Amino acid sequence: MKVAVLVTCINDTMFPDTGKAVFRLLRRLGVDADFPEAQTCCGQPMVNTGYLDEAVPVVRAFTDAFAGYDYIVTPSGSCAGSARHQHSLVARRAGEPRLAETGPKVYELSEFLVDVLGVTDVDAYFPHRVTYHPTCHSLRMLGVGDKPLQLLRAVRGLDLVELPAAEECCGFGGTFAVKNADTSTAMGADKARHVRDTGAEVLVAGDNSCLLHIGGLLSRERSGVRVLHLADVLASTEEDA
């Protein structure tokens, strides 16, 4: 089984620790994954903003970088969703059917762990009070269900508290966050309030982009709540604590 990790452009440039955590975790589970260095981005920023022509070379680079792998794992529900469901749009636009072929092999991290590897206990240790936000694309575009929660429940020391109105969008939405900044922050403020209400120390989600938004609001409110990607939590062990 040839496995590659799609680190995603935002993790590569802004959250390298999450990328490192994915490799640490996979190695612990006995998966020897590659990081194809030709990878860049799934093209979602362009597709979702309507720039389909611009997305074509990005998706082409994606297809070239990941050709030949059986599974592509990514710590992002959003990028997995985009690759699986939107690359066909770009392929049609470009008249290049092969651009739609790699997308279906992309798995969001919790899907890969639970569905492909068949594990829910990854032998992690994280002694903190945690609440979990199911990001919209994980929840609705991919339908990962409670897989992330199954994984979190098995983490030793972790105290999982339920997030009120968990399924409501945080308001990030890619370029929506700046094109409709006022609405986006109004939605995010409600999400941040719900997070504070739980009394959790850490907010966990499967998308650093949403966490960038919610975390930015929580920090501006000086809430003291830390945001952390699911991969970072699952990679943690006793030695890290």
Added chain:
Amino acid sequence: MPAFPAAARAALADSQLRRNLAHATGTIRAKRAAVVAEVDEWEELRLAGAAIKDNTLRHLDEHLLTLEAALQERGATVHWARDAAQACEIVAGIAKNHHVDEVVKVKSMATQEIGLNEALAEQGITAWETDLAELIVQLGDDLPSHILVPAIHRNRAEIREVFRRRMAAAGRPAPDDLTDEPAELAGAARLHLREKFLRAKMAVSGANFAVADTGTLVVVESEGNGRMCLTLPEVLVSVVGIEKVVPTWFDLDVFLQLLPRSSTGERMNPYTSTWSGITPGDGPQEMHVVLLDNGRTRALADSVGRQALRCIRCSACLNVCPVYERTGGHAYGSVYPGPIGAILNPLLKGVGVDEQTDSLPYASSLCGACFEACPVRIDIPEVLVHLRSQVVDAHRGGAPKPEAVAMKSAAWVLSDARRLTFAERGMGAAGKALNRFGRAVLPGGRRAVRRLPWPASLWTGARDLPAPPAESFRAWWRRTGRR
């Protein structure tokens, strides 16, 4: 009407409005979820609803001709209207033929879409809304902000004020001792409206469905006021969008299950009225049906967007939409607000013509809650993205907007790993500087930025931004020799 972001900003600043909306949408959302959960085969029903609509739309021309013939056979007169102006002219013409200067109206989205009340007013004909919420909106000189609950943005105290100040000028005045108890408000409206039902010679309605093979129009409602309009006046005119046609009564069955649960959270509508042509000596003695296009064939020609014509106007997508919940309907600048408005308006009007319409496909975070709720499975996020690409394409050529420049440069960087590596080095240097001088520290120890100049201020206006790391993932990968 300003573009969505500006209109939304104004709405967001109104805290009373936001409270009213959050309360109302929250209540309907919970009711809907509960009654939908009662139906085991809900998903099959949704699929059936979508399939019936799709099949009908594929042969729309044939079904419309069947409908026309069946209506005529039962004594109705059928008119075809290409656009809003033509439809309004037809209705005004019928009113003039009968020398009426007022008509009563059944709540109808189609007549609002074409601006019928305003067009009739110009001809000296007053149109009275008889749906309670529409009456509140009309008396308050307001605009509807929800498909099903047009006065959703108003609370009880505000409604009492509207009744006390405005009812007298429109007919029977509100009682002096009117309180804001819902039963008293409804009672005042009932007396006020009864006078109009009994006086009116002509009524105007829309239709929720039009059954082709029997020539039957269908209206579902909660209050029964529509039924008064459909039975008491001598002349009845119905303005019906051409996408409302369903082939048979069997097809209707599916929608009469999907609609009430999705819209009002009820198992069945309190009033379902159906009428086919004229019965001598009973009910209206003259019946007209105006079949309205007004952009529908344009939408039908769009292979991705045509699914929006399945819409049965239940408003479930509005009630679950987090954007709608915070901005209300007025921000969408149209009688069709919320997620369906964000796709229907551009589909009916075409993109690239005005800024307001072009802003609508972007009035969504693409969270997908609307698709999940839609009883006829309209993939609204898919259509939104498709329409965004139409908006972008309509503006290609000419001087590029800053956004287009940003997207093109981002795509250039992101289509080649070497370019991305180079860009990340620049960010890493900025990150190092910020790590020395950045003031804010995020929980966990990372430095953050509090204020940046435009356009980054669109982010940092309300959100802190973590400083970029000194080393990107790929740089770490190379440095540590992991490859």
